[in-house]
Amino acid sequence: MEFSDFQLKPFLLDAISRLNFKEPTDIQKQIIPTILAGKSVIGQSQTGTGKSHSFLLPLIHAIDPAKDEVQVVITSPSRELAEQLYQTAIQLVAEAPDEIRIVNYVGGTDKKRQIAKLASHQPHIVIGTPGRIVDLINEQALKVYTATKMVIDEADMTLDLGFLFDVDQIAGRLPENIQMLVFSATIPENLKPFLKKYMANPSIIQLKPEHIIAPSIDNYLLSTKGQPKIDVLYQVLKMGQPYLALIFANTKQNVDEIAEGLRARGIKTAVLHGDVPARERKRIMKRVHNMEYQFMVATDLAARGIDIEGVSHVINYEVPKDMEFFVHRTGRTGRGNLKGTAITLYSPEEEKIIDELEAYGVIFKPITIEKDQLVETYERKRRELRSAPKNQDPDHRIKGMVNKAKKNVKPGYKRKLKQEIQSQQKRKHRAGQNRMKSR
Structure with a gap:
């Protein structure tokens, strides 16, 4: 057409x-x-x-x-x-x-x-x-x-x-x-x-999108591993060489604190949230369009009201509670079939929110920082998946066999039980590996 x-x-x-x-x-x-x-x-x-x-x-x-x-x-x-x-x-x-x-x-x-x-x-x-x-x-x-x-x-x-x-x-x-x-x-x-x-x-x-996150966007997940988030963010911004980066936080107070932290580290940063007066917002947006700012920290509602050309990076400093906000945030980059990068920083206590996003259908590429570079790493739950077969209880059929074995019912029954348990462990291990590959 x-x-x-x-x-x-x-x-x-x-x-x-x-x-x-x-x-x-x-x-x-x-x-x-x-x-x-x-x-x-x-x-x-x-x-x-x-x-x-x-x-x-x-x-x-x-x-x-x-x-x-x-x-x-x-x-x-x-x-x-x-x-x-x-x-x-x-x-x-x-x-x-x-x-x-x-x-x-x-x-x-x-x-x-x-x-x-x-x-x-x-x-x-x-x-x-x-x-x-x-x-x-x-x-x-x-x-x-x-x-x-x-x-x-x-x-x-x-x-x-x-x-x-x-x-x-x-x-x-x-x-x-x-x-x-x-x-x-x-x-x-x-x-x-x-x-x-x-x-x-x-x-x-x-129109339901074929992809929750557009294919033009590299959607990364970066664990802070207990480090102060502001330090991790600073490392990411220094390495990523963004044309224009939008950094999202969940509250106006946090936006101000992040901007203050970046400015203290020598990064010129714009701020956009509901408490910024209208005239100041207009002045900031003009300066952003003129590329006087390379970095902007914003809340969700403030940023939903803007459409800035050339956003190369979206950084989720905090994971949003609302799944729709996550989609809107990442949608600020990778527009018009241009490539974009979205990076979500998460601390150990935010694991559950990441699980919910993945259940929603968001697919992340886990990354880590090595030698001042962002490099793709392993599935974040690989240890859990690898250990799952050992930690899981035998199914009801094996439980029955275990009870019989305790009574020495028949010669060779323990050997048969051992083989059945090993066989089931192999099946579950393969299932775990398949889940890892499918992510």
Whole structure:
């Protein structure tokens, strides 16, 4: 299938060609024709699958530039994600024969100026954070009641950050027959009442990834072996020569402590978490894009709101409690078929969490540090697997034979028992080796 098969307007096909997109991704193949057909959609997909273009292309295709009114409203839970969507949309309309007005409304910008501009022209496409869009609606400056389509991007994150009420306020101002498009990595229970309220019979498109971790990512596991984690992290960063490394921790306090520890060791480090003021976040992101920082320490929710090009390394300083966060973290690298490296540091007390990740389907390559180099090592549970046959109790059949042997029932019975036990031990040993190979 090619993009031309969707019969999009010529200027959109030209934009796709300039972006060097060869063929649609799996999610684009399913979602673009569904949106073009006017259906509401609930889309679930892994990060980095081309989701943004899957809804922007058909929505822009449907815009009527002759109408001076809002036709599409797109909400995003963070300023960074909203800016990313805005820039993507601007790329697509750059060569449109008639102007398609797209405006990005986010907090921390000049609201009075925005209200003044809205007095003369309404945008065709509204992109922004829920709070600022609601503010402009309540000021009676932004007139969204003419919109026929609404997108809620990163719906689960919108819920996590407490913005679903604002999104509900926006949706409530739109026509009843609105085409609603909801995109989310997961569909939490608390999100379902909202979906039921605004979506009567949506098309549910759920793309389960072939790989939990993309094949373009080397997913390594490094034991700290009781050493201070900050020292191990410092060694890894000095050896890895990353183009840009994102380092994840579970709390804002830990992010600050890690950054302080790295700075004390001479590593210039950026910080991103919920307590960083909006203006400072914008300044940091600009400096990251300008490659003034090679290292950034972040929390999960803060980093889910960014999409930085060129992330070569993701370091899990702490193992996340939520499996979805692990997938989102590693998905920051290895994008666009570029190679990426993910390294998870774990201490002995985090063994259980690693077990849970592996049970979830995450496959690690164990590594160790030798002579200032990261080298692949053995299966971390090799001792346990090797000793398992010796430690396991004989099965019920052998137990019975043992009881009989104690009574000297028949001549040669002990020899037969010994042979049976040895045979079973060999089978279990082979099974253990097979498990090791399959990991």
